[in-house]
Amino acid sequence: MTATLEQRLDAFRRLDDVKMTFARRDWFPGTSGNLSIKIADTPLQFAVTASGKDKTKLSPEDYLIVDQDSRPVDATALKPSAETLIHAVVYKKFAQAGACFHVHTVWNNLISELYFGHRAFSIQGQELIKGLGIWEENARITIPIVENYADIPTLAIAIEKVITPEVPGVLIRNHGIYAWGGNDFEAKRHLEAFEFLFEYHARWLQLRQAAVSTTPN
Numbered sequence: 735m736t737a738t739l740e741q742r743l744d745a746f747r748r749l750d751d752v753k754m755t756f757a758r759r760d761w762f763p764g765t766s767g768n769l770s771i772k773i774a775d776t777p778l779q780f781a782v783t784a785s786g787k788d789k790t791k792l793s794p795e796d797y798l799i800v801d802q803d804s805r806p807v808d809a810t811a812l813k814p815s816a817e818t819l820i821h822a823v824v825y826k827k828f829a830q831a832g833a834c835f836h837v838h839t840v841w842n843n844l845i846s847e848l849y850f851g852h853r854a855f856s857i858q859g860q861e862l863i864k865g866l867g868i869w870e871e872n873a874r875i876t877i878p879i880v881e882n883y884a885d886i887p888t889l890a891i892a893i894e895k896v897i898t899p900e901v902p903g904v905l906i907r908n909h910g911i912y913a914w915g916g917n918d919f920e921a922k923r924h925l926e927a928f929e930f931l932f933e934y935h936a937r938w939l940q941l942r943q944a945a946v947s948t949t950p951n
């Protein structure tokens with residue numbers, strides 16, 4: 735069923751909230767990043783950020799609604815995010831996904847490059863893994879890492895192949911992360927948990943190295 739005007743406006747308001755929260759954390763350097771919230775399932779429709787905008791600002795032209803083919807539903811001069819296809823892949827693969835957020839941070843870029851050789855980053859025994867909705871004792875999570883293909887359809891296919899329902903995120907090498915959840919609250923929690931785990935791990939490697947090099951023989 736097609737979304738109502740009220741549902742569209744609600745999605746735009748929610749995107750405003752999450753966008754400004756992430757902007758305060760400097761998670762949108764250089765106009766990077768894109769955000770979406772699903773508003774209808776059959777056929778798929780979602781609200782997505784317009785391409786190339788400064789995501790630290792609010793304007794009446796920040797979002798538009800796209801369909802299952804990532805095309806604008808209404809006549810508009812706005813262009814959907816260049817990476818809209820990736821959001822569409824997430825919604826098509828996981829029917830339960832209701833929001834999908836993408837940010838470029840230094841920590842997610844460092845982890846994506848450091849572990850690209852393994853095509854994945856794993857971490858275990860961290861409390862914040864519960865932020866991903868995984869509550870088992872001493873859980874280990876693995877987030878896939880894909881090459882940063884310039885061709886977005888190629889990138890979207892690569893992502894489609896590696897994402898799993900167990901871990902709600904994917905890293906793109908030296909680019910950023912996509913994280914999703916059942917709704918905007920959950921997708922935000924997942925993204926925050928991933929970013930904490932990346933920063934923790936990168937800092938821990940640095941401190942460990944510093945401790946090793948300053949320990950007397």
Ligand SMILES: CSCCC(=O)C(=O)COP(=O)(O)O
Nearest residue numbers: 764766767768785786815816
């Ligand atoms: C300067 S960021 C390069 C494009 C990108 O990776 C991104 O996340 C933003 O693209 P959009 O089209 O969504 O503005």
Ligand SMILES: [Zn+2]
Nearest residue numbers: 766767836910
């Ligand atoms: Zn990006």
